[in-house]
Amino acid sequence: MAKMTGAQALIESLKQEKVDVIFGISGGALLPIHDVLYDSEIRHILARHEQGAAHMADGYARAIGKAGVCMATSGPGATNIVTGLANAYLDSSPVVALTGQVPTYSANTSYMIGRDAFQEADIIGITTPITKYNVQVKHASEVPHAVKSAFYIATSGRPGPTLVDLPKDTQTVKAEMDFSENLQIRGYKPNIDPHPLQIKKAVKLLMKAERPMILAGGGVNLSGASAELLQIAELLMMPVATTFMGKSCFPETHPLSMGNIGMHGTMLANKMILEADVLLAVGTRLQDRSTGTLDGFCPDAKIIHIDVDAAEIGKNVPVEVPIVGDAKPTLSMIYQRLANKIKKSKNNPWIKQVQEAKDKYLSELDLGSGDLTSPKLLKELRKLLPEQAIIATEVGQNQMWAALHFQTIKPRTFISSGGLGTMGFGFPAAIGAKVACPNSPVVDIAGDGSFRMTEQELGTSVTEDIPVVVIVLNNSMLGMVAQWQRLFYQKRYAAVKLGSVPDFAKLAQAYGAEGVHVGSMAEFSSVMKNALKTEVTTVIDVPICPDDDVFPMVPPGKGLKDTVGGL
Amino acid sequence: MEQKYVHIISTIVEHKPGVLYTVSNLFRRRGFNIDNISVGPTEEPGIARMTIMVTGDNRTIEQVIKQLNKLIDVLKVTRLDPENIVTRELALIKVNATSTKARSDIINYADIFRARVVDVCTESLMMEITGTSDKIDAFITLMKPFGIKEVARTGITSLSRGPKSVKIDD
Numbered sequence: 001m002a003k004m005t006g007a008q009a010l011i012e013s014l015k016q017e018k019v020d021v022i023f024g025i026s027g028g029a030l031l032p033i034h035d036v037l038y039d040s041e042i043r044h045i046l047a048r049h050e051q052g053a054a055h056m057a058d059g060y061a062r063a064i065g066k067a068g069v070c071m072a073t074s075g076p077g078a079t080n081i082v083t084g085l086a087n088a089y090l091d092s093s094p095v096v097a098l099t100g101q102v103p104t105y106s107a108n109t110s111y112m113i114g115r116d117a118f119q120e121a122d123i124i125g126i127t128t129p130i131t132k133y134n135v136q137v138k139h140a141s142e143v144p145h146a147v148k149s150a151f152y153i154a155t156s157g158r159p160g161p162t163l164v165d166l167p168k169d170t171q172t173v174k175a176e177m178d179f180s181e182n183l184q185i186r187g188y189k190p191n192i193d194p195h196p197l198q199i200k201k202a203v204k205l206l207m208k209a210e211r212p213m214i215l216a217g218g219g220v221n222l223s224g225a226s227a228e229l230l231q232i233a234e235l236l237m238m239p240v241a242t243t244f245m246g247k248s249c250f251p252e253t254h255p256l257s258m259g260n261i262g263m264h265g266t267m268l269a270n271k272m273i274l275e276a277d278v279l280l281a282v283g284t285r286l287q288d289r290s291t292g293t294l295d296g297f298c299p300d301a302k303i304i305h306i307d308v309d310a311a312e313i314g315k316n317v318p319v320e321v322p323i324v325g326d327a328k329p330t331l332s333m334i335y336q337r338l339a340n341k342i343k344k345s346k347n348n349p350w351i352k353q354v355q356e357a358k359d360k361y362l363s364e365l366d367l368g369s370g371d372l373t374s375p376k377l378l379k380e381l382r383k384l385l386p387e388q389a390i391i392a393t394e395v396g397q398n399q400m401w402a403a404l405h406f407q408t409i410k411p412r413t414f415i416s417s418g419g420l421g422t423m424g425f426g427f428p429a430a431i432g433a434k435v436a437c438p439n440s441p442v443v444d445i446a447g448d449g450s451f452r453m454t455e456q457e458l459g460t461s462v463t464e465d466i467p468v469v470v471i472v473l474n475n476s477m478l479g480m481v482a483q484w485q486r487l488f489y490q491k492r493y494a495a496v497k498l499g500s501v502p503d504f505a506k507l508a509q510a511y512g513a514e515g516v517h518v519g520s521m522a523e524f525s526s527v528m529k530n531a532l533k534t535e536v537t538t539v540i541d542v543p544i545c546p547d548d549d550v551f552p553m554v555p556p557g558k559g560l561k562d563t564v565g566g567l
Numbered sequence: 568m569e570q571k572y573v574h575i576i577s578t579i580v581e582h583k584p585g586v587l588y589t590v591s592n593l594f595r596r597r598g599f600n601i602d603n604i605s606v607g608p609t610e611e612p613g614i615a616r617m618t619i620m621v622t623g624d625n626r627t628i629e630q631v632i633k634q635l636n637k638l639i640d641v642l643k644v645t646r647l648d649p650e651n652i653v654t655r656e657l658a659l660i661k662v663n664a665t666s667t668k669a670r671s672d673i674i675n676y677a678d679i680f681r682a683r684v685v686d687v688c689t690e691s692l693m694m695e696i697t698g699t700s701d702k703i704d705a706f707i708t709l710m711k712p713f714g715i716k717e718v719a720r721t722g723i724t725s726l727s728r729g730p731k732s733v734k735i736d737d
Contacts, residue, residue: 124585129596153639187580187640310633310636311634311636311637
């Protein structure tokens, strides 16, 4: 037991959680904390907007697999992180948010919270539906327990964002602090290990399968189960499709990789998954963007569904074998049982059929006409980057082109807003990822519309010396919305033309970053190579044709069998 | 479409501010409707019981239970077997009673329903009645011709019959 202020206890708790960096913006209700932070070894990265800070923490968490921390002052500071938390919630990302709050008591009024004090917002009420857990500290002595709970809950089971709200007086009052306690949370006991009987059933089904296929989701990345996934796939020669969030959990250069399924999945993955007789779905919530309409999704397949969150199993798709468990131990147990029973599968009619389809798909792949198209640029980018390079994306056409055409090889190297589709996510997330992995190149694939939503973080990137590369695929449009208007609204381009788009190169230069325009593929290659060598953030502005669409595409309200356009 | 039934879910929760909001907000957000809810402390300090009545098909109820289980402040969720429970609701009913005849009729009906008169004045009577929701509905219907001034109902509360109890897992 030690006597200290709430602010000191907070920093001590963060040290115990091995936090080395906080992304945030200060303010009146955080002053006691920042004063203690000033003397600590924890790095504080000053963002330019709290939404950016939250996305940075999210990008950091996704890149490294430990909790990312963001901090904002009370009222508007706290409400500005809401989008970031909602984003982390839908993508199961372990973000811990710390918010300042007006004091519980003040000298002239007895109780201050609830009186609409200056910069007061009910952030607990506001974030209840978009956090896994949130808590308001009522007394300084509660700080160690609150922080410990927030980190434990954010990172265990199905990860997700948590929030600790710290009224200003709880930061300054001294109390006996207990950091040693063994954390017992009565209502929280995540189930990590699968039931052996269900494993047995799954193995039996897989052994009998003639056309088995794996659908791997974001849970595989989160759980670090890529090696186990690869073992099973190779043992049974099972083709592997990934969901959008699952991208990078299986090497896309592997012969068994089918690429992504879903609304903008590959034709190969979307068509082959419909042929499967057994589908091993792991760490995916089988959401509508992945499955298309459920009517006709894997019509002949018996589905084995593995998820650490019991509520996801059977929520959208009825399954044959439900397995509640974390992807890593579950896949490991399945592999052990399979390996005891069979030797490595040889080529069989199913895998031959898949390979033929893949060869056909690759030979007919259309990357668009002209020298510099988005798909061609992404293929070229792959050649220029090492395997461990991290790609972050904004939201829209840029994101879908990146998912389709940039082949990921290592886990956790594709960071994108899947569930919420948050424009403005990619750039700050890239900054967070670079802080987590300073030795890996980090590239944000951006659209001009999305980049403009958080472009002010150029200030953070330059000032804090966090060099990333931003490639702006610039069509002066909200491209994905325009694509839908082109395809489904008779080309009535309402509210998508951005008009006076700034000169992104000059904008970057104004912040002290590098800014370059490119007009050809050769130019792009040379600029990109330079950007990877320089120690400063570089924005590469690439004009693309505003009429370019992302294909393949499953039209809204249709099933995977209706995938159209492109190949 | 799967048949919808009324289900009673007994939920043990942390007894602290904000938990009712967290639970009711979950129902709102996921589009489940609460037919009826009652909350109160249990025999154990710091622990409350929520009895929630929901109408839905089996898949909906399964989701309701799974989603409730995910809430950190929810300690235990149990779907009660409708064949094997005791369910009660309390209502206070204030009725116009200006004539002697009306007054006597109302008291007679109250006796039959085992309701108790808990307040009397020259113009009205107030009764308390406990029982199943159906019984209370029937009594209210009977009181309507006299002119109901006010009704307050608690929502149902339920426990399983027999020695077994809904306890928090260790």
